[in-house]
Amino acid sequence: MSTTFNRERKVAGWILSAPLLILLAGLLIWPIYLGFQTSITHDVLSEFETYPVGFENYKSILSEPNFWSSIRFTLIFALTATIIELILGFALALLFDRYFPGKRILFSLMLVPIMIAPSLMAVMFRLILNENIGVIPGLLNKIGLSYSIFDQNNVFTSLIILDVIEFTAFTFLLSYSALQNMSQEIYEAAAIDGANKTQTLWRVTLPILKPALAIVFLLRILDSIRTFDSIYILTGGGPGTTTQTVGIYIYKTAFIYGDFGLAASAAIVLVLLLAPFMPSIIKQFNLGTGDSK
Amino acid sequence: MRVKKSAIALVSALSLVVGLAVLPNANAATTVKMVLWPGPEGDAMQKVVDAYNSSQGKKDGVTVKMILLSRDNTFAKEAALMKAKSSEYDIYFTASYLVGQHAPYLSDLKGVKDSLYLKASVNSLKVAGKQKALPLDTSLHFMYYRKDLVSSLTANAAKYTAIAKTVLGKDLKPNTNPATWNWDDALATAAFFTQKYNPESPTKYGYALPAKNLLYNTMIWNDVLWGLGGNWLKNGKPNLNTPSGKAAIDVYNTIYTKGLTSPESSQWEYAETNAALTSGNAAMALQWNAAYSELSTTGSTKDQIGIAPPPGKGARTHVHALAVGLNKFSKNQAASAKWMAYLATVPAMKTYATAGGVPSMPEILKGMVATNASFANIIEYAGKFGYSESAGPREFDIYAALAEVLSPAWSGQKTSADVAAAADAAIQKLLK
DSSP, X not given: OHXXXXXXXXXXXXXXXXXXXXXXXXXXXXXXXXXXXXXXXEOBTTOSOOEEOTXXXXXXXXXXXXXXXXXXXXXXXXXXXXXXXXXXXXXXXXXXXXXXXXXXXXXXXXHHHHHSOHHHHHHHHHHHTOTTTOHHHHHHHHTTOOOOTTSTTTHHHHHHXXXXXXXXXXXXXXXXXXXXXXXXXXHHHHHHTTOOHHHHIIIIIHHHHHHHHHHHHHHHHHHHHTOOHHHHHHTTTOSTTTTOOHHHHHHIIIIISOBHHHHHHHHHHHHHHHGGGXXXXXXXXXXXXXXXX | OHHHHHHHHHHHHHHHHHXXXXXXXXXXXXXXXXXXXXXXXXXXXHHHHHHHHHTHHHHHTEEEEEEEOOTTTHHHHHHHHHHTTOOSOSEEEEETTTHHHHGGGBOOOOSOOGGGSOHHHHHTTEETTEEXXXXXXXXXXXXXXXXXXXXXXXXXXXXXXXXXXXXXXXOOOOOOOGGGOOHHHHHHHHHHTOTTTOTTOSSSEEEOOOOSSOXXXXXXXXXXXXXXXXXXXXXXXEOOSSHHHHHHHHHHHHHHHTTSSOGGGGGOOHHHHHHHHHTTSEEEEEEEGGGHHHHTTSGGGTTTEEXXXXXXXXXXXXXXXXXXXXXXXXXXHHHHHHHHHHHTSHHHHHHHHHTTOOBXXXXXXXXXXXXXXXXXXXXXXXXXXXXXXXXXXXXXXXXXXXXXXXXXXXXXXXXXXXXXXXXXXXXXXXXX
């Protein structure tokens, strides 16, 4: 009975999963296959004919300095922004982990930036920060401060600040949620043992939340690596290619230079570079749920 | 038996109704789908579409439906559609700088009367002698300047000469006629109106420099190159690693490194340049003709904006035409051709102009000078100073590549010597 029951259970599982698997196959696996197929093809917009070229596109991409400099910039940008957002988001979560007047309203306001599309946010910042007509430079001038937000020496800092403003709400929300799941008894036990607030934070709260914060970090950094719209709107990847992310590189290769084969190979190389981190992410998810299967 | 007969009758009646419903209506109009981008061109074209659909379209049996894609990504979306040989749209939006790239996907247009159009515009849409697209708006560049400021130069001749010596190392006298400027005149005037060198200047900076890594900014920089006697190619070979090429790069580099423009101009394009002029923070800029309507009616430039050709000699203003072309894979070739034939007429383009477009027809532009004074300059400059790069199917790519390679030098991060050879290499790679 046990064998039959297990077999039937497996079959039922497959049948019930079939609609989702078919959807995944259509929306995920098939496009990936088509992308791979494009990556081994000479496929340029200004040339009508396409033809297979083996791994020539991959050879070109791997020896293209602009591709690697965009990877380098992307990693530096993503790491810097994510670390700041994680620290700030967690700090805000700690702040909100108590009652205070106006908490609900402030909490809602905290979430506003992530409700706005990144591209719209970039357009808004482009106007607000415009040296000639923007509100922020106007206010800075009024108090005698002169800071060129998009001066090429300041542009990286400005991009980081904008990303932090937009996505700290994300890390805040997840950190706050993780904090709410902590039992009060743990804090009470720490208090009974004589731990002060700093000790409680470092020796109790952070170790318990470590898997959750690791997930937040990994989710945010993966998203940050994909950054395209805000930087494209604000700087176009310039001056030159100094703020060019790998997303902008791939976009320009495909839609400005019209080389779809090369762009597809760049996208696949990026996926392969990120793939080794997936087991680590899945492991953190499993630790977080207490399921170590 | 009676039930069986009733059932047969009911099924027959139902079949007749369904059949009539799905039968194609012999008199139904063919719908032609046309892509355009939003903004003044899209708004103006909608009026033409409406006029056609309510008049000539009925006779032709054609209904035109215009689809407006994003202003920034229309060409990117079209690139994907063209590569897929899609028949989703019948008419594509294109431009002189893209027609080489789009040509394999566009049908040849027949019966276009060249004499109706600005020569530079209609010819720029030919590929291998074949007309590939129909001109809509003509775009070119003006040197916009503050008339009130430039006219005051002769009253400050000594100061002007001193500042020119300090900034440029040259003995120069004020030239209050921008139509005769060379780049030394322009730079010296920009320095005079920069507060760093002239604290009494009413403008903070003398120049608004669009130095963002953007292919449309390369089109503007190209005016400097041509005005100094340069060109991308000479005898089919890249030509920027030359005295004229480096001199053109140095003009932008000088403007930026000498502080004649805002440090933030390394991220500027069309909108920021306009904002610098209208806010009174800059005295001049090379800018698209489309800016005239805003500059002449807004802020510090209202009623004070002057127009001159870009400084230099010879053909020195980039001219391109926005255009529409017939999708080779459209299933409505005949219907689309009828609509295009209507678009190629003076009445259609008059409707377009009245609604805010800038058609490439001199006859219409002349008739509308009273509403937009810059139209007279468009006709004159397109004929007298206009040029179009003819770099083949990768022309669009070359603009983008040059923006990438040159923008560090435009914004002072590198010198002309650093980037000129790389610029030639970038062009050579795309000419293969």
